[in-house]
Amino acid sequence: MSIPYHPEAVEKKAQQFWDEAHCFEVAETDGKEKFYCLTMFPYPSGKLHMGHVRVFTINDVIARYQRMQGKHVLQPMGWDAFGLPAENAAIKRGIPPAQWTYRNIDEMRIQMRRLGYAYDWTREVMTCRPEYYRWEQWLFTKMFEKGLVYRKNSIVNWDPVDQTVLANEQVIDGRGWRSDALVERREIPQWFMKITAYADELLDELDRMPGWPESVKTMQRNWIGRSVGLELSFAVPGEREPLTVYTTRPDTLFGVTYMAVAAEHPLAVKAAATNAKLAAFIEECKKSGAAEARLETMEKRGMSLGLSAIHPLTGVEVPLWVANFVLMSYGTGAIMAVPGHDARDWEFARKHGLPIVQVVAPADGSDFDIEAAPFLEHGVLVNSADYDGMDFDAAFNAIADYFENANRGKRTINYRLRDWGVSRQRYWGTPIPIIYCDDCDAVPVPEDQLPVVLPEDVAFTGHGSPLKDMPEFVNVDCPQCGEPARRETDTFDTFVESSWYFARYACPDNDKRMLDERADYWTPVDQYTGGIEHAILHLLYSRFFQRVMRDQGLSNVSEPFTNLLTQGMVLKDGAKMSKNKGNTVDPQELIEKYGADTVRLFMMFAAPPEQALEWSDDGVQGSFRFLKRFWVAVQKHADAGRPETSSADVFTPDQEALLRKTHQTIAKISDDIGRRYTFNTAVAASMELLNAVNRFDDPSATGRRVVQQALEAVVLMLSPMVPHICHELWSVLGHETALIDESWPAADARLLHADIVKIAVQVNGKMRGMVSVPADTDDDTVLAAALSDPNVQRFVSAGSIRKTIVVPNKLVSIVV
């Protein structure tokens, strides 16, 4: 008597079983291989979206698969709880950010539980809790002591109407998103972490990280952007200080025809003091956001400073300009321009009528029209005095030697990577543990006064941080001299919290130390899964922080994530699903309609994990139908009672075919999940095997035994993806013990290969026939069989064969 498939009841029952048995709570167990399986933790935005469901399901499949491989699996979950959206919600709804955040966490936790993820909830962390962020404050004070943090001026987006600092996201087409005022660049003092001190290590170690995708490693290499170049100076007549610039192309030095400085550069500021037009232009330049993408794409504008610089080799005077694309915070705030061999310099020279000189020619001696386009490749020097005829390396070295010997410049290694500015002029974040004293300057908060607790009960207006208006927070005594002092009101970039949470899951309850021996047991993370959008910032900051913790003696691990899986976005209508764009699909509705297993299955089946997944409402239905067919097939089989366990090992051809199919499928899915992470093809293979079972009609004892084996394999192998229905069907198949403790099935190697293989026959590269031969037939016999195919013969006349290729068990290619 078959029971219909009711996902809600099935899922509730399975989850209750796992909860009561505490299946997913893990301690540090000796003698068992550990596997730390982690997803990037979510921002508690309100409800789960499809992107969450995708990444959590992928990771859960891996965690459950590894568990079935006999490993001791930790899969924790927590909340990246600080951030801008809570402040926006607070303004919009008049609720304190903390309240809004905790409510969202509670709601999303319920949704996650409904989806049946194998999380150890006893380890949950929330970054907005003092017991979490106190350790980050503590580490910051340690970094302060080591000189790994420092304070300097840096640029922010300033909204002149709302009188507030804006995030890049809040600047739309150069205007503040609420005020619509033109955004300005403004310099304010901010705290920086010296990630550049680790630049070489972060770069070099990428070569020894086989578990990371090549694309992510390339992006990080380019981001760090290590380059070897020459630092040299141009004298400026009438100025005491020369203008220092850095170039990776000293070979183009003779092609310098002008120089440009940033609007904030002292030379520009000085010149503007006596030139109203210039002053106006400089003010205009500051009216722009700070985002690089915007600076690079906006119209390149500039104005002559009326000054010149002396070329260090030729002595020729080149004009000095101020330009909107040169930024004070990058490099020295000045550039030497070589329009003949740099695209941006070329474009700017064209626009402003500045001379373009060719100093590098193509190595093959061909002509190049420098007036039509810049020549960007390496080549042979021309118009470069004694250096003419040299190639890039020779010219680089000769010119660099000249400057170093004359003590007028030096070879320098530069990084594109900049130190990490961690100050945010916002309320909802970790307070930066610094006290400003008139006499002692910036003093870190002593360890016994940590944590600096963020007051949660605040009236939040959105006009600046409410911390500034809280004297009880701001006014403190200087820890050094005891005089009245002021507490820092800026908070940390939320990337600081997400740079070490993965280690804290090992010991979230320790109130004496940041990390303990349990972190030594679990770290590094064996499998880390998250969005490709984090390929650079979050992953690089985490690699940096892991090293800071290591050098603080907290860990002996350098790389935090051994294997990285970057899953693609969930797109709708070709764009990332997001609340901003209003193109979201609510997973909750689908769960209520079809159950968690259907949603999980569809997410795994719709696309391979690394690829972007274009959402379509069609197809979820198909996954549900498959689960129903799966359910009915197992029930129907079980209704006839358990097959006898012992029978002779004699099979009919059909029985043997299903047996082979079962074992081939086990081998394929093991590879798909264990090595390739192509869960979509694993699902497809399960479907094929189930289709084969449904077509198979053999009520004999042996037939039923073969079916039992096939169904058990499908239940076991689908269980990481659809754990609830499999939990139930495992007992339907007659098992007393729970599926969660079962091992992954093993394929019988003797049953993996077919005894008859089909060989494709090509003539001149075109398919002309198929022949069936026993597996591993020798080449000559296969060729003879191929040539005897009537259709092949039509295209091959005797004696005309020029070449034959035989690919064993696959293909014959005949060239006539």
Next chain:
RNA sequence: GCCCGGAUGGCGGAAUAGGUAGACGCAACGGACUUAAAAUCCGUUGGCCGCAAGGCCGUGCCGGUUCGACUCCGGCUCUGGGCACCA
């Protein structure tokens, strides 16, 4: 603008090391069951030609390497992600 990806039937995708393009699923169409609908089951389905056998074309575009290219190389187009204060 710069860096990293992607493009295959009506749709999502498969082809794992250069070797049968389109597995599996969706949608559509035809049929069975039903008073009917839903559900379920069976069948067909890249395009063109052909009664059939079979042939020709076909993996974003242009070109190359190879007996053989979705796969490798060169050049484009469109599109997704990142660009340091969204997370």
